[in-house]
Amino acid sequence: MPERRKLNVVYPGSFDPVTFGHLDLIIRARDIFQKVFVVVAHNSSKNYFFTSGERVKLIYESFKEMDIEDVEVEISEKLITDISREHGYAPLMRGLRAVSDFEYEFQMALTSRRIDKKIETVFMMPSASYTYLSSSLIKEISSMGGDISKFAPKCVIKALKKKHGN
Numbered sequence: 720m721p722e723r724r725k726l727n728v729v730y731p732g733s734f735d736p737v738t739f740g741h742l743d744l745i746i747r748a749r750d751i752f753q754k755v756f757v758v759v760a761h762n763s764s765k766n767y768f769f770t771s772g773e774r775v776k777l778i779y780e781s782f783k784e785m786d787i788e789d790v791e792v793e794i795s796e797k798l799i800t801d802i803s804r805e806h807g808y809a810p811l812m813r814g815l816r817a818v819s820d821f822e823y824e825f826q827m828a829l830t831s832r833r834i835d836k837k838i839e840t841v842f843m844m845p846s847a848s849y850t851y852l853s854s855s856l857i858k859e860i861s862s863m864g865g866d867i868s869k870f871a872p873k874c875v876i877k878a879l880k881k882k883h884g885n
């Protein structure tokens with residue numbers, strides 16, 4: 720395979736909590752980009768299930784469980800365009816699961832470019848087995864005591880069980 724051009728990439732999101740879908744994208748991105756920066760959004764107008772500190776901790780614990788090395792995780796309250804700029808205009812990575820993601824992601828990518836024309840967004844598709852997976856889905860299954868071992872790492876399962884008291 721020819722040498723791929725090495726760029727950094729910023730992966731912003733809520734990660735409330737991280738799932739195998741997010742992790743699948745991070746693993747793919749590590750093969751393409753020089754460095755992956757996961758940015759955990761802290762948006763005061765949003766109601767998260769886990770605090771930003773808990774979400775970061777779960778991402779790092781997942782990396783440990785899955786032997787994912789050399790990926791940075793940070794918390795940010797900033798606009799994603801500012802985050803890209805701070806990383807030397809590293810492209811933003813977003814996931815596309817199904818057509819239903821497209822409209823929102825399309826709007827976000829074009830708005831970011833309108834704010835600053837140097838901001839690019841790259842889209843990655845997860846493995847087919849994770850295309851239906853979302854953080855909301857695993858929270859819902861877990862709240863009813865269901866088995867989410869196919870969807871999220873052990874540390875996430877444990878943290879969800881603790882929060883739900885089951």
Ligand code: ADP
Binds near residue numbers: 733741844845849853
């Ligand atoms: P946000 O609130 O920013 O959408 P999420 O944590 O829900 O935060 O998602 C962050 C990014 O990861 C989004 O681009 C989303 O499409 C992507 N993503 C979430 N789940 C999956 C999955 N199962 N497969 C691929 N991408 C995903």
